[in-house]
Amino acid sequence: MKTTTQNNRGEIFAKTIHFPKVITKQQHNPLNYLLLLGMIFSVYILSMQPVWAHGEKNLEPYVRMRTIQWYDVQWSKQQFNVNDEVSVTGKFHVAEDWPISVPKPDAAFLNISTPGPVLIRTERYLNGKPFMNSVALQPGGDYDFKVVLKGRLPGRYHIHPFFNLLDAGQVMGPGVWLDIAGDAANFTNDIQTIGGKSINMETYGLANGIFWHSFWAFLATAWLLWWVRRPLFIARYRMLHAGLEEELVTPLDRNIGKAILVGIPVLVLVFYTMTVNEYPKAIPLQASLDQILPLSAKVNTGVVEVDTTRAEYRVAERTMTMSLKIKNGSDKPIQIAEFATGGVHFLNKAAPAPKQNDADSVVAAEGLSLDNATPIQPSEQRTVLMTAGDALWESEKLDGLINDPDSRIGGLLFFYDTEGERYVSSVTAAVIPKFN
Amino acid sequence: MSANLSPRTFRPYTGEKARIARAYDYLVLVLALFLFIGSFHLHFALTVGDWDFWVDWKDRQWWPLVTPLIGITFPAAVQAVLWTNFRLPLGATLCVACLSIGTWIARVFAYHYWNYFPINMVMPSTMLPSALFLDAVLMLSNSLTITAIFGGSAFALLFYPSNWPIFGMFHLPVEAGNSQLTVADMFGFQYIRTGMPEYLRIIERGTLRTYGQIATPLSAFCSALLCTLMYTLWWHIGKWFATTRYLNRI
Numbered sequence: 197m198k199t200t201t202q203n204n205r206g207e208i209f210a211k212t213i214h215f216p217k218v219i220t221k222q223q224h225n226p227l228n229y230l231l232l233l234g235m236i237f238s239v240y241i242l243s244m245q246p247v248w249a250h251g252e253k254n255l256e257p258y259v260r261m262r263t264i265q266w267y268d269v270q271w272s273k274q275q276f277n278v279n280d281e282v283s284v285t286g287k288f289h290v291a292e293d294w295p296i297s298v299p300k301p302d303a304a305f306l307n308i309s310t311p312g313p314v315l316i317r318t319e320r321y322l323n324g325k326p327f328m329n330s331v332a333l334q335p336g337g338d339y340d341f342k343v344v345l346k347g348r349l350p351g352r353y354h355i356h357p358f359f360n361l362l363d364a365g366q367v368m369g370p371g372v373w374l375d376i377a378g379d380a381a382n383f384t385n386d387i388q389t390i391g392g393k394s395i396n397m398e399t400y401g402l403a404n405g406i407f408w409h410s411f412w413a414f415l416a417t418a419w420l421l422w423w424v425r426r427p428l429f430i431a432r433y434r435m436l437h438a439g440l441e442e443e444l445v446t447p448l449d450r451n452i453g454k455a456i457l458v459g460i461p462v463l464v465l466v467f468y469t470m471t472v473n474e475y476p477k478a479i480p481l482q483a484s485l486d487q488i489l490p491l492s493a494k495v496n497t498g499v500v501e502v503d504t505t506r507a508e509y510r511v512a513e514r515t516m517t518m519s520l521k522i523k524n525g526s527d528k529p530i531q532i533a534e535f536a537t538g539g540v541h542f543l544n545k546a547a548p549a550p551k552q553n554d555a556d557s558v559v560a561a562e563g564l565s566l567d568n569a570t571p572i573q574p575s576e577q578r579t580v581l582m583t584a585g586d587a588l589w590e591s592e593k594l595d596g597l598i599n600d601p602d603s604r605i606g607g608l609l610f611f612y613d614t615e616g617e618r619y620v621s622s623v624t625a626a627v628i629p630k631f632n
Numbered sequence: 633m634s635a636n637l638s639p640r641t642f643r644p645y646t647g648e649k650a651r652i653a654r655a656y657d658y659l660v661l662v663l664a665l666f667l668f669i670g671s672f673h674l675h676f677a678l679t680v681g682d683w684d685f686w687v688d689w690k691d692r693q694w695w696p697l698v699t700p701l702i703g704i705t706f707p708a709a710v711q712a713v714l715w716t717n718f719r720l721p722l723g724a725t726l727c728v729a730c731l732s733i734g735t736w737i738a739r740v741f742a743y744h745y746w747n748y749f750p751i752n753m754v755m756p757s758t759m760l761p762s763a764l765f766l767d768a769v770l771m772l773s774n775s776l777t778i779t780a781i782f783g784g785s786a787f788a789l790l791f792y793p794s795n796w797p798i799f800g801m802f803h804l805p806v807e808a809g810n811s812q813l814t815v816a817d818m819f820g821f822q823y824i825r826t827g828m829p830e831y832l833r834i835i836e837r838g839t840l841r842t843y844g845q846i847a848t849p850l851s852a853f854c855s856a857l858l859c860t861l862m863y864t865l866w867w868h869i870g871k872w873f874a875t876t877r878y879l880n881r882i
C-alpha cells in the first residue's frame with residue numbers, strides 16, 4: 197500500500213546511502229548477487245514513490261469547486277498552549293453538480309491538515325453527532341461540523357480542515373496559522389477503557405512491545421552468533437565441496453535445531469495464551485461507516501432562486517462573467533454580497549456583507565461587480581450579469597478549468613437582505629473561454 | 633583450489649590464509665547486514681506497508697495474511713544461497729533480524745522524530761520466532777520441499793500468536809463518540825494522518841469476515857498455503873541470482 201506517502205520519506209533516504217557500497221564492491225561471490233538482487237529491488241521500488249505536497253491547489257479546479265463547498269469556517273482561537281483545546285467549526289454544502297469523474301462521496305473523512313500529529317483530534321461532530329470513522333455524504337446536502345483538537349507540539353503551523361474523498365483527493369477548507377506555545381514534554385493524553393483502566397496513549401504498550409521484540413531478538417542473536425563464530429563462507433564452501441558436509445552441521449547443531457522446532461511453537465503458544473487470558477475482552481478493530489443525514493436545507497432553501505444561464509471566462513482579463521436569473525421570494529430587498537468558489541471569495545464592495553468571521557480565506561475584496569447594483573425587490577425576477585475578476589483565478593490555479601475534461605464551475609452565492617438576513621444559493625454552469 | 637577435493641586430501645586454511653578468509657567473512661556479513669536492512673525493509677515497507685506501520689491496521693484478517701507472505705520472500709532467497717553453498721542455516725533469521733533493525737530505525741526516526749507519531753502507534757510486528765523455526769526446519773530436513781511445506785506453513789501460522797503479546801493490549805475496548813472502539817482505533821482517530829484517512833484501511837473486509845471468531849485461523853491457514861508457494865518461488869529466485877561459479881576459482 198502506498199497510501200502513507202509522506203511518511204516514507206525518511207526510510208527512502210535512509211536506504212539510498214547503502215548503494216555506493218554495493219556498486220563499488222566488485223568481488224565475485226554469491227552474496228554479491230544477492231546484493232545485486234536487493235539493489236534492483238530498491239531502485240525499482242524507489243522509482244514508484246509519489247511525491248507528497250501540501251495539496252491545496254493540486255486538485256483539479258472542478259473538484260475543488262464542485263465537491264465540498266466550505267463556508268463559515270472559524271477557529272475558537274489561534275494562539276494557545278500545549279494541552280489546550282481548540283475547536284474549528286464550519287459548514288459545507290455538498291455540490292449537487294458533483295463531477296461525473298469523481299466517485300460519489302460514499303466514504304469521506306473529515307480531516308485536519310497538519311505536518312504530523314502536532315495536534316491531536318479529541319472529538320469530531322457532523323451535524324452535532326459525534327463520528328469516529330468515515331462518513332457517507334449526500335450531494336446537495338448541507339452539513340455543519342466541529343472538530344476539537346488539543347495542542348501537542350509547540351510551533352507555528354498552517355492548518356486547514358479538509359475532506360479526504362475516496363478516490364478523489366483532498367478538498368481543502370480555508371487555512372489559518374496556529375501558534376502553539378509551551379513545552380511538548382508536558383503533553384498528556386489519557387483515555388479510559390470500557391473496563392475502567394486509564395491509559396496514557398503516548399506510552400501505552402511501548403515497554404511491553406520493546407520487551408517482546410527484545411526477547412525474540414535475544415534468541416535470534418544467539419542463533420546467529422552460534423554460527424557466525426565459526427569460519428564461514430570460503431571455509432564452509434570448500435568443506436562442502438570436499439564432501440565434509442557432516443562436519444558443517446554437527447550433532448549438537450542438530451539437537452539445538454530440534455529444540456527450536458519444539459521450543460519456539462511452545463513458547464509462542466504459552467505467551468499467546470497468557471495474553472489472551474490477560475486481555476479476555478479484546479475486540480477486533482472497528483471499521484464502521486457512519487451514516488449522518490444532511491441538515492434541513494441551508495443552501496437553496498427555496499426563498500431565493502438562482503438559475504445560471506451562462507458562464508464565460510475571459511482569459512486575458514482573468515474574469516468570470518455569469519448571467520444569473522434570480523428570483524427574490526423573500527419579503528425584503530436582497531443584494532449579492534459574495535461569490536465563493538474553490539476556496540476563493542469574491543466580495544461585492546458595493547454591498548458589503550455584515551462582518552464575517554471566516555478563517556483567513558483567500559479574498560478578492562473588490563472582485564465582484566454587477567451590471568445592475570440596485571437591490572432585487574421582493575418577488576422581483578431579474579437577470580443579473582455578475583463579474584468575478586481577480587488574479588486569484590490564476591494564482592489559485594482555478595483557471596485551469598477551461599482545459600479540464602469537465603469544465604463546469606460551481607460555487608456559492610451569498611445574498612443579504614436589508615435586515616442582514618443571509619440567503620445562500622449554489623450556482624453551477626459550463627464555462628466558455630474567451631481568449632481575445 | 634579445486635572444488636573437487638576428496639575428504640582425505642582436504643586441508644583447511646591456516647595462518648595468513650585463514651585470517652584473510654575470516655576477514656572476508658566479516659566483510660560479507662557487514663555488507664549483507666546493511667543491504668538486507670535496506671532492501672528487505674524497503675521491500676516490506678512498500679508491500680506490507682500500512683499493515684505493519686500502524687497499530688490500527690493490524691486486523692485479524694489481512695495483517696496475518698499479508699505480513700508472513702511478504703516476510704518469507706527474502707528469507708527464502710537468502711536461505712537458498714546460504715544453505716546450498718555453505719550449509720549455513722541462518723538465512724531466515726538473518727533477514728528477519730535485519731528487517732527488524734530497519735523497521736525499528738524507520739519507526740523511531742522517520743515516524744517518531746520526523747513525523748511526531750508516538751512509537752507505540754507505529755510499532756513493527758515480529759517474525760523472528762517464525763524465522764528461527766524456518767532455519768531449523770531447513771537445517772534438519774536439508775530439503776526444499778519439506779522446508780517449503782512445513783517451514784513455510786509454520787512461518788505463517790506462528791505469526792499471529794507470536795505478535796498477540798505485543799498488540800493484544802491495543803484491542804481493549806474504549807467508548808468514544810457514542811461508539812465502541814479499540815485503543816488502536818483511538819490512535820488512528822486522535823493522531824492525525826493527513827494522507828491516510830480511515831476509509832483507506834483495508835481491514836475486516838472480504839468474505840473471511842463472515843467466519844467471525846475463526847477469521848484469524850482461517851486467514852493464517854490461507855497464508856500458510858500461500859507461504860509454501862511463495863517460499864518455493866523465492867528459493868528459486870535466490871538460486872537464480874546466486875551462482876558460485878566464480879568462487880570455484882579461488
Ligand SMILES: [Cu+2]
Nearest residue numbers: 354355356371
Ligand atoms: Cu496551508
